[in-house]
Amino acid sequence: MSATTDPIPVRALNQVTYCPRLYYLQYVDCVMPVNEHVEGGLFDHRRVDSGDLKNKTRTDRGTATSRGVALSSEVLGISGVLDVIEEKNGEQYPVETKHGKAPHDDDGKPTVWDNDAVQLCAQALLMEEAFGQPVPRGYQFHAGSRERVPLEFTDALRQKTRAAITRCRELQVLDAPPEPLPAELRHRCFGCSLASVCQPEEILYQIGHPNPADVDTSSAKTPPDVRLVIPKSDNGAVLYLQEPGSSVGKRSEHLVIKKDGKEMNRVPLHAVRQVVVCGNVQVSTQALETMAENEIGVSYVTGHGRFIGSFVPAPAKNVSLREAQFRKFSDPAASLELSKAVVRAKLANQRTLLMRTLRGEEEARGSHEPAAKGMYGLLAGLDRLTSVESVLGTEGQGAALYFGEFKRFLKQPPTGKGFDFTTRNRRPPRDPVNAVLSFAYAMLAKDCFAAVCTVGFDPYKGFFHQGRHGKPSFALDLMEEFRPVIADSVVLTLINNELLAPADFIIWRDACNLTDAGRKAFFAAYEQRKCTEVTHPVYGYRMSYARMLEVQARMLAAFVRGEIPTYTGFMVR
Amino acid sequence: MDSYLVCYDISDPKRLRKVARTCEDFGYRKQLSVFLVRVSSTAIVRLRTRLYDIINRDEDQVLFIPLTESALQRMEAIGRATDAHDKHDAAITM
Numbered sequence: 001m002s003a004t005t006d007p008i009p010v011r012a013l014n015q016v017t018y019c020p021r022l023y024y025l026q027y028v029d030c031v032m033p034v035n036e037h038v039e040g041g042l043f044d045h046r047r048v049d050s051g052d053l054k055n056k057t058r059t060d061r062g063t064a065t066s067r068g069v070a071l072s073s074e075v076l077g078i079s080g081v082l083d084v085i086e087e088k089n090g091e092q093y094p095v096e097t098k099h100g101k102a103p104h105d106d107d108g109k110p111t112v113w114d115n116d117a118v119q120l121c122a123q124a125l126l127m128e129e130a131f132g133q134p135v136p137r138g139y140q141f142h143a144g145s146r147e148r149v150p151l152e153f154t155d156a157l158r159q160k161t162r163a164a165i166t167r168c169r170e171l172q173v174l175d176a177p178p179e180p181l182p183a184e185l186r187h188r189c190f191g192c193s194l195a196s197v198c199q200p201e202e203i204l205y206q207i208g209h210p211n212p213a214d215v216d217t218s219s220a221k222t223p224p225d226v227r228l229v230i231p232k233s234d235n236g237a238v239l240y241l242q243e244p245g246s247s248v249g250k251r252s253e254h255l256v257i258k259k260d261g262k263e264m265n266r267v268p269l270h271a272v273r274q275v276v277v278c279g280n281v282q283v284s285t286q287a288l289e290t291m292a293e294n295e296i297g298v299s300y301v302t303g304h305g306r307f308i309g310s311f312v313p314a315p316a317k318n319v320s321l322r323e324a325q326f327r328k329f330s331d332p333a334a335s336l337e338l339s340k341a342v343v344r345a346k347l348a349n350q351r352t353l354l355m356r357t358l359r360g361e362e363e364a365r366g367s368h369e370p371a372a373k374g375m376y377g378l379l380a381g382l383d384r385l386t387s388v389e390s391v392l393g394t395e396g397q398g399a400a401l402y403f404g405e406f407k408r409f410l411k412q413p414p415t416g417k418g419f420d421f422t423t424r425n426r427r428p429p430r431d432p433v434n435a436v437l438s439f440a441y442a443m444l445a446k447d448c449f450a451a452v453c454t455v456g457f458d459p460y461k462g463f464f465h466q467g468r469h470g471k472p473s474f475a476l477d478l479m480e481e482f483r484p485v486i487a488d489s490v491v492l493t494l495i496n497n498e499l500l501a502p503a504d505f506i507i508w509r510d511a512c513n514l515t516d517a518g519r520k521a522f523f524a525a526y527e528q529r530k531c532t533e534v535t536h537p538v539y540g541y542r543m544s545y546a547r548m549l550e551v552q553a554r555m556l557a558a559f560v561r562g563e564i565p566t567y568t569g570f571m572v573r
Numbered sequence: 574m575d576s577y578l579v580c581y582d583i584s585d586p587k588r589l590r591k592v593a594r595t596c597e598d599f600g601y602r603k604q605l606s607v608f609l610v611r612v613s614s615t616a617i618v619r620l621r622t623r624l625y626d627i628i629n630r631d632e633d634q635v636l637f638i639p640l641t642e643s644a645l646q647r648m649e650a651i652g653r654a655t656d657a658h659d660k661h662d663a664a665i666t667m
């Protein structure tokens with residue numbers, strides 16, 4: 001079935017009138033988070049939606065009421081389920097219930113929002129075709145203020161409704177969503193259920209500022225006037241299941257964790273937004289199903305933190321984004337530009353962390369450190385590079401400078417008691433510091449994987465880490481700019497604040513790993529770090545690191561689809 | 574994330590079981606009929622909707638007591654030990 005012949009739901013006509021971009025995201029990209037406005041709406045609709053009342057007609061004092069009537073029209077190309085149709089004195093009219101209060105016109109009389117009017121009018125058009133009888137007016141019931149407002153279906157309104165149908169058809173064939181609402185309508189974004197997906201202020205800002213941020217992150221930048229529309233933190237906890245030999249089942253919508261037949265704990269799923277299964281833990285199919293239904297992603301990692309895979313609840317059906325992704329990432333010029341953007345951000349963040357950490361030793365600012373100077377040079381040279389390979393080389397040189405000083409980042413307790421670090425090693429990590437670094441990168445990779453999947457990307461097709469067999473290259477690309485600020489920073493906190501002790505590691509045949517207790521300490525610190533709020537360097541407002549991962553992934557999506565001219569990596573100030 | 578203390582008084586054992594089970598989907602049991610619920614504003618609407626459908630509106634009652642972060646920090650218990658209440662914020666490790 002082609003998209004252009006599917007009937008358009010009347011609800012969609014409401015959305016397209018409210019905001020064409022909202023319609024596109026919801027019905028063409030098929031992303032549907034629910035916010036409390038929508039949930040509140042469900043609460044008010046209860047009487048209509050409860051199955052036993054559906055399609056039954058009741059008569060009460062001369063008014064016949066039918067509920068939940070499904071109508072569809074091939075001529076108009078629309079369909080819908082009508083809340084309520086009333087019939088009185090031979091006249092039929094639709095009644096639609098909306099959450100919230102009625103707006104008032106200049107004379108103080110209650111009216112109907114224009115988008116709701118279009119939806120109601122579309123219902124009238126459906127009724128006229130189905131019943132062959134004119135429908136001159138309908139009613140909008142506002143549950144919030146308990147007002148029932150009449151609405152005349154004028155010629156102008158009918159025209160507007162038909163125009164909305166045409167607009168939907170036009171939007172359906174576009175490759176990318178239309179621009180966010182202009183400033184004078186921006187107040188609508190605050191009640192929009194898709195604001196966190198749409199990122200209206202950020203997209204418009206980027207459209208107006210096509211130049212990437214300059215290299216010198218220490219220069220004072222005035223934050224732009226981007227108003228915060230999207231929520232700044234994520235809701236709910238991350239649940240780590242790691243007790244060896246435990247099994248996880250479900251009861252209603254909470255998890256019951258058992259070991260050796262004994263119940264150990266219960267976890268309410270609605271308080272959880274992500275689950276990580278670590279090592280030898282059995283999760284029942286029923287539990288997995290419930291998590292998928294509640295849109296909770298489940299990641300599997302080994303006891304050593306190696307990411308095995310994830311169980312993503314019905315991935316975003318965003319085929320056009322994936323097509324654009326493959327096209328864009330196969331284009332050498334675009335890949336080069338993106339690679340520079342993430343490496344620029346990574347180097348800048350490593351340099352900032354280095355300067356901050358070493359500042360105490362010498363009285364001057366850390367910028368006099370030779371490594372900081374070297375990294376500054378690399379940053380300055382980045383723009384001149386002409387291939388992804390050379391960007392990779394610069395990134396490697398930066399890492400060498402940075403990890404060359406990493407030992408000095410660690411607080412040095414009396415010899416023999418603390419942690420030694422000489423070089424970065426992995427596969428397997430051979431000492432505690434490397435073990436916890438590897439573990440932190442694995443956890444971050446898992447979160448980046450989830451972020452790119454949420455947005456609807458293919459995690460395996462990257463622009464920088466190209467063609468590494470079987471690696472989720474794109475997740476790793478997104479991760480670069482966050483490595484120092486999330487992963488390295490957690491490692492420093494854990495070690496310098498003595499949240500981890502040498503006893504939290506086991507070394508076996510050259511490989512060093514965290515113990516169960518060590519992992520537990522790690523998870524707490526890691527999630528704490530992700531909750532930390534930082535200022536976005538471009539948009540100038542604060543949000544959590546967890547949220548920032550998704551924001552950056554969404555900006556990449558906007559770049560890939562050509563909505564914005566450049567991508568700017570996240571750089572701490 | 575919002576925090577609520579959800580307490581109930583249900584006069585029929587069958588409905589009581591249903592209410593308890595629903596609360597367990599959203600929060601942590603503090604006492605027999607007292608739950609600490611820390612969820613998004615969306616989830617709290619969902620909880621309210623589900624409880625509304627279960628209870629008998631003439632005989633039963635569910636209270637939703639909003640808790641500020643500072644009230645939550647000052648919560649104390651005497652007698653039996655209780656789980657630290659802010660532990661479940663960011664990471665839950667089992």
Ligand code: SF4
Binds near residue numbers: 019020023192193199
């Ligand atoms: S946030 Fe604003 S621009 Fe974006 S979809 Fe919603 S209403 Fe439209």
